[in-house]
Amino acid sequence: MSRAVWAAAVAGALFGAGLALSGMTDARRVLGFLDIRGEFDPTLIWVLGSALLVSAIGQRRVLRRTQPWFALRFQLPTARDVDARLLLGAALFGIGWGWAGYCPGPAIAGLAVASREALWFVPAMVLGFWLHDRLVH
């Protein structure tokens, strides 16, 4: 395997460990944050805040370089304008997230322990990817 592939595996492992350590693999904790009228669980905001801080400082430093370690160039999103697709997509995602309490990362992490909920959710999510590519492109 190439060095880039190994690095991606390490990055994925750090990501998965972070999700599980912070409790974000459990939909109850996520919904505890999203439910502002219930017994509020602030965990998610600490996780996101901490991740954002590290990511903001780290990305800034990395992007000063001219190229990544194991690839020719950085491939960042190029779109700049806020359009209807972005807002409608975010809204649909938000409804699904608030309904079940899973965004893609924690759902995929749940597969690792054969969580029944993840085993239903992830294939449906993949079908959602496919439907998008079928209907929108």
Place this chain on the structure above:
Amino acid sequence: MNPPWSALAGGALIGIAAVCLLSATGRVAGISGIAAGSLHADRGERGWRWAFLMGLMAAAGLVLWWQSVPGSTPRVLLRDTLPAWQLIGAGLLVGFGTRLGSGCTSGHGVCGMARGSKRSLLAVLVFMACAMLTTFVVRHGGAPL
């Protein structure tokens, strides 16, 4: 209140993961994009995506196993009460919505917002608001205001 050490440490790991992927491969650590691309992208593009996802599952599985009570399965740490039809409905919305909106909590939240992207900031505000509204309607059965 005790400082939420595990939440802060877990968040920091997620941030380090995003920086590590960008620094090594030049890619954004957006899970929805990586997952969708693992199935659709060109063959040469699939390898690193699968490696990332396998690493994610392996490490999450290990940490959950480490957190679980000896003798029980780590699965019991996760919720197991939502009916299948609701998981399917929510999964479809999350899959379709994250592709249409070009990202999820990781791509827009952890990566995009941290780079100062206006699109990501707006996406996060919209999906957070919609998620809170939906949770309210599902749990309390009425309009929130």
